[in-house]
Amino acid sequence: MGRFAVGIDIGRTNIRAGLVNDKGEVLRSIKERTDAAGGFLRVEEQVAAAFGRMAQGREVAGAGVGIAGQCDAVRGVVRCGPNLFWPDVPFRDRLADALGVPVTLRNDVVMATVGEWRHGAGLGCNDVVALFVGTGIGGGAIVNGRLLEGRSGCGGHFGHVSVQLDGPLCGCGRPGCVEAYASGCGLAARALNDEGLSSSSLSSAAKLDGAAVARAVAEGDELAIRLRDDAAAALTSALASIINCLEPEMAILGGAVMDGLPGLYERCAAEAVEKCLPSHRDHLAVTRSVLGDMAGVIGSASMALEPL
């Protein structure tokens, strides 16, 4: 029958939870809107309710929680992030009290990286990087067969590799981060600041985000195609730099923008390999993520069942 854990993925938009076994199989799952405006007390309630429904009738070894923010894994707090962060709240320990099981807390895409590594595209590899391009850009890495955590569990912030000294300003305060070019937020900000916006179909988009840019690219919109090309150049450069630093055997690319923007994945996969050092190129495979929306849930549960 195997052992079970509950994986919980707290995104900016949705909370997903799942009951997962030690083979990475999802036995049941749930999804609801994240009530970020309600603060951590409300998010705690949502997590507790989701955990209760997932764990019902099962003996559960623990819960893994991935959240869209920078986590201090040592202290168990969410230090900063776009809208879900409570740097002074001992979020992990409060959740453990509320749920009655041990809780493992990490960044959401770090959890997704663990999911892809143990049960997805990176199965059997010792050295992996994963890059997820969505509303923001994040990632994770496996080095020597272990999760790259860094000093406080915050390693793998690949969205904040700068590719241009005088590039567009990123939310982190630095110019030219790949997140400022290629994330949903970055694409929208660049479109809004572009002189060509008035003659682009993007000017009439109900909501200007990565999905709107993807639709406009498919329709042949000039501005959208230029933004896509810039995003591809930035992602390719960042990815080649990351590969030169870590020499992985596998680079996994995923996320809504990576999957949705026409031609983006193909260009990144081809050009990142061309541009990295020859010694790194020979051993490298680039592939799409295979667990999709459930990578975070599966990785979170896996971290709860078997910490790294």
Add this chain to the structure above:
Amino acid sequence: MGRFAVGIDIGRTNIRAGLVNDKGEVLRSIKERTDAAGGFLRVEEQVAAAFGRMAQGREVAGAGVGIAGQCDAVRGVVRCGPNLFWPDVPFRDRLADALGVPVTLRNDVVMATVGEWRHGAGLGCNDVVALFVGTGIGGGAIVNGRLLEGRSGCGGHFGHVSVQLDGPLCGCGRPGCVEAYASGCGLAARALNDEGLSSSSLSSAAKLDGAAVARAVAEGDELAIRLRDDAAAALTSALASIINCLEPEMAILGGAVMDGLPGLYERCAAEAVEKCLPSHRDHLAVTRSVLGDMAGVIGSASMALEPL
């Protein structure tokens, strides 16, 4: 009395060798010009002779060899590099036969990183990055208390982090690598291609290299100061990106250009901390390397005594 190994650092210019104990103490050492033009047979002879002199009268556990080139640690070959590479020669195994002891082969600055970590500036740390800025730029990292090796032992090529999509072309074929801005070779190439060269004291340098640029900066030369400022900006950006990826507790900066170019270290140390993510900043110390020219010898011997 402790255990002993011989560390050998094969640089582009000099071969250094030392008899080192398990405390990282150098009991005796030797230095001579690298005869790269003589090919691998001649370099093998030099290494064997140096080893013989260092090992004389001692029982030696093994030899560690660091070389200025990209090493495949699995196959024990030097894949590529500026002037010392023999991709089809089983260099490690040939040396082991010639020396009669086990040989560990890695890139020279990877060995220097191990030296600084075990016996220098990074002592006691679990997560370290080291960046050495000399004729070229290289580095190494300790992740989770282990050397970051990558798939074939080629990880840590921090010189090939690109900081500018349309930057100067690097020897690796990519534009904007930090090596193309801040290494001795990069500084010289940029000076030669600069319109301001004719009115700079650099135009009359006997040899245009990092040391010449350092002297010109000290004399107030306008072009040299601009090149130094560009190098600082590029190094700072690359370093902040590397820190965001790896979240080290310690960043060690060394090498002849880093040590010799007036003001470079100070700017890199201050600005890299300012520019990395807040969550990474708090835990981070930046420091100079402390083992200097002997870091590679000490690290090589240490890898021979206790492989990672």
